[in-house]
Amino acid sequence: MERREGHVVVPTSVPPSEPARLVDDFTPLLLDVGEHQLCPGCGEPVAMRSALEAIAELDVIQRTIAVFGIGCYTAFSNNLDVEVLQALHGRAPSLATGAKRAKPNTVVFTVQGDGDMVNEGLQEVLHAAARGERITCIMLNNGVFGETGGHMTATTVLGQRTKNTLDGREAEAHGYPIMLSNLIAQLEGAAYVARGAVNNAGNVARTKRMLLRAFESQLAGEGFSFVEILTMCPTGWFIETQESPGYLAEHLGSVHTVGVLKDVALR
Amino acid sequence: MTTAPARQLLEGSEAIADAMIAAGCRFFAGYPMTPFTEVLEYMAAKLPEVDGVCMNAESELEAIGMAWGAAATGTLAATGSTGQGLSLMQESLAEISLARVPLVVLNMARAQGDYFQATRGGGHGDYRHLVLAPMDVAEAVELVQLAFHLSSQWRNPVLVFGDYYLAHTTQSVAVEAIHFGPPPAADWALDGSTGGSGNARLVSPLGTGKQRDAAGYDLAQHYLACAQGTTEMLEGVTPLVDTGFVDDADVVVVAFGTPARYVRAAVRSLRDDGAKVGWVRPISLVPFPAEAVAAAAEGARAVAVYENNQGQMIDDVRLAVLGRCPVHFIGGLSLDSSGFGIAPDLDVATLRARIEEVLG
Numbered sequence A: 001m002e003r004r005e006g007h008v009v010v011p012t013s014v015p016p017s018e019p020a021r022l023v024d025d026f027t028p029l030l031l032d033v034g035e036h037q038l039c040p041g042c043g044e045p046v047a048m049r050s051a052l053e054a055i056a057e058l059d060v061i062q063r064t065i066a067v068f069g070i071g072c073y074t075a076f077s078n079n080l081d082v083e084v085l086q087a088l089h090g091r092a093p094s095l096a097t098g099a100k101r102a103k104p105n106t107v108v109f110t111v112q113g114d115g116d117m118v119n120e121g122l123q124e125v126l127h128a129a130a131r132g133e134r135i136t137c138i139m140l141n142n143g144v145f146g147e148t149g150g151h152m153t154a155t156t157v158l159g160q161r162t163k164n165t166l167d168g169r170e171a172e173a174h175g176y177p178i179m180l181s182n183l184i185a186q187l188e189g190a191a192y193v194a195r196g197a198v199n200n201a202g203n204v205a206r207t208k209r210m211l212l213r214a215f216e217s218q219l220a221g222e223g224f225s226f227v228e229i230l231t232m233c234p235t236g237w238f239i240e241t242q243e244s245p246g247y248l249a250e251h252l253g254s255v256h257t258v259g260v261l262k263d264v265a266l267r
Numbered sequence B: 001m002t003t004a005p006a007r008q009l010l011e012g013s014e015a016i017a018d019a020m021i022a023a024g025c026r027f028f029a030g031y032p033m034t035p036f037t038e039v040l041e042y043m044a045a046k047l048p049e050v051d052g053v054c055m056n057a058e059s060e061l062e063a064i065g066m067a068w069g070a071a072a073t074g075t076l077a078a079t080g081s082t083g084q085g086l087s088l089m090q091e092s093l094a095e096i097s098l099a100r101v102p103l104v105v106l107n108m109a110r111a112q113g114d115y116f117q118a119t120r121g122g123g124h125g126d127y128r129h130l131v132l133a134p135m136d137v138a139e140a141v142e143l144v145q146l147a148f149h150l151s152s153q154w155r156n157p158v159l160v161f162g163d164y165y166l167a168h169t170t171q172s173v174a175v176e177a178i179h180f181g182p183p184p185a186a187d188w189a190l191d192g193s194t195g196g197s198g199n200a201r202l203v204s205p206l207g208t209g210k211q212r213d214a215a216g217y218d219l220a221q222h223y224l225a226c227a228q229g230t231t232e233m234l235e236g237v238t239p240l241v242d243t244g245f246v247d248d249a250d251v252v253v254v255a256f257g258t259p260a261r262y263v264r265a266a267v268r269s270l271r272d273d274g275a276k277v278g279w280v281r282p283i284s285l286v287p288f289p290a291e292a293v294a295a296a297a298e299g300a301r302a303v304a305v306y307e308n309n310q311g312q313m314i315d316d317v318r319l320a321v322l323g324r325c326p327v328h329f330i331g332g333l334s335l336d337s338s339g340f341g342i343a344p345d346l347d348v349a350t351l352r353a354r355i356e357e358v359l360g
Helices: A044-057 A072-078 A092-102 A114-120 A122-130 A180-185 A201-219 A241-250 B012-022 B037-050 B060-071 B083-098 B115-120 B137-154 B164-168 B219-236 B257-272 B290-297 B313-321 B348-359
Strands: A002-004 A007-009 A064-068 A083-086 A107-113 A136-141 A190-197 A224-230 A259-263 B008-011 B027-030 B053-056 B077-081 B103-109 B130-132 B157-163 B170-173 B241-244 B251-254 B277-282 B284-286 B302-305 B327-329
Touching (some): A044 A136, A064 A092, A083 A092, A092 A107, A092 B053, A092 B060, A107 A114, A122 A136, A122 A180, A136 A201, A180 A224, A201 A224, B008 B012, B012 B103, B012 B164, B077 B083, B130 B137, B137 B219, B251 B257, B251 B348, B257 B277, B277 B290, B290 B302
Parallel strands (some): A064 A083, A107 A136, B077 B103, B103 B157, B251 B302, B302 B327
Antiparallel strands (some): A002 A007, A190 A259
């Protein structure tokens, strides 16, 4: 084994000494392995998996309810092994509120896109946060309406080309993007607010930690917890699949910056 | 279960709140709007006493969303508003029907202009709601409880169509729990417990069982099942109706809700004077008591319809009468500056005169 700066480095210039073998199966219990309906290169499946891993690791799989909004990710509501309440576009935080208030011992989280949460449902998520509702809202933010084929949303960054901003989003014509995590972080009822991304392994790992902390916050009854996850949408961005992680960092990620915006436990 | 004392003087809104709690309602969400507001006030005061939850929602959209979420956990839930707020709720009402979630929705309406909204629905897709229209506070106490029963039985929203008079009339009533028999097991409801079982539950307008394959939802199959459920519900619920003097009536007057009380008084007064008139009062607007209306019209020269709007229920009356005799509209907007339909129109002498015109 070669060592570099204290790390074991596996040489890739020669074939491995033994074939690859399965060391362990890390599939979270709530995840159905198999085909899904999302495009190649989409960031939503790995974001979804991270949330399910967190649920499994916190050992709350038998008291968790997922409330799905409407977007590409809605396809998962049918084939994940988690209890699902399907909401209307934008309305998931209200349904989650009702479910959590009626059954306080459950862990309730929403899965919504940027179109769903910021365009259609901005009032819902802001009020849920202001109430300090003990739910976790997850926003999968790719800066476009992916399901309809790549149109401008309220989070689309300036200059970004979409199907209805063909020359890029211009402030004068289309206004400015809303940085939702920053808005929510200002609300007293929000206990934990973070923005992650899934465009590289480091960000995936960081996002997973954010999700864990968000659910822990809910379990501790601290208030409203929120994780925004920047996800790739090569189809809706009209770029090559392999370009999408870089595109995410350059465009979406430079405006909607990754990090923990608020954590009451650190006060 | 607390049972109310035998008789109390209660405002309609309070009696309705007590009836909801007696029926087992433990979750309510609402947004203030006259004349619905007091129902919300009473629920906010009373629900916590029975370990229930009342949410002061930030909009009607959120009110019905919260009630939907609570109802999806098998908790008996209700929401409501006034017609305008119900307009905002239509999208959710349509989806809740397709998701097969029980919910009771109150409309403390202004006059009777929301008949189409209530009975046809303003939402999308192929769905129907059961609609109950109480005439007074005492009947509301019964119908509100029936609404919860029917809603659970058919896993479908049930609308209680009231008005300003119902909400704000003080009446001597006894609010006691009515037992309709055990409700069907809510084995579809969510509590998280089936997660990881290989068959986690799903409450969705797109389907009620997980297919767990790459094919996605089979919407055709789901919509067909919903349509069959709607048909079974409409055929399985016996229409509720109240009639008077229809056996030998030359003219039958059809009216519902508060105005029906005035119509009844006008008909009785005309009977005292020897006129052959009768009344039919639909109590369930969906399903509409078409057979009772048809039977009453069988020997009549004419049917008159009184409602506080430009003529909406008259469509259902005509469909029931099917040309057996002419159907005349004798209602209209009961105009007052408040727009709540509290006006001289609801006056026995006025109604008598209109019925006499039809009598000829």
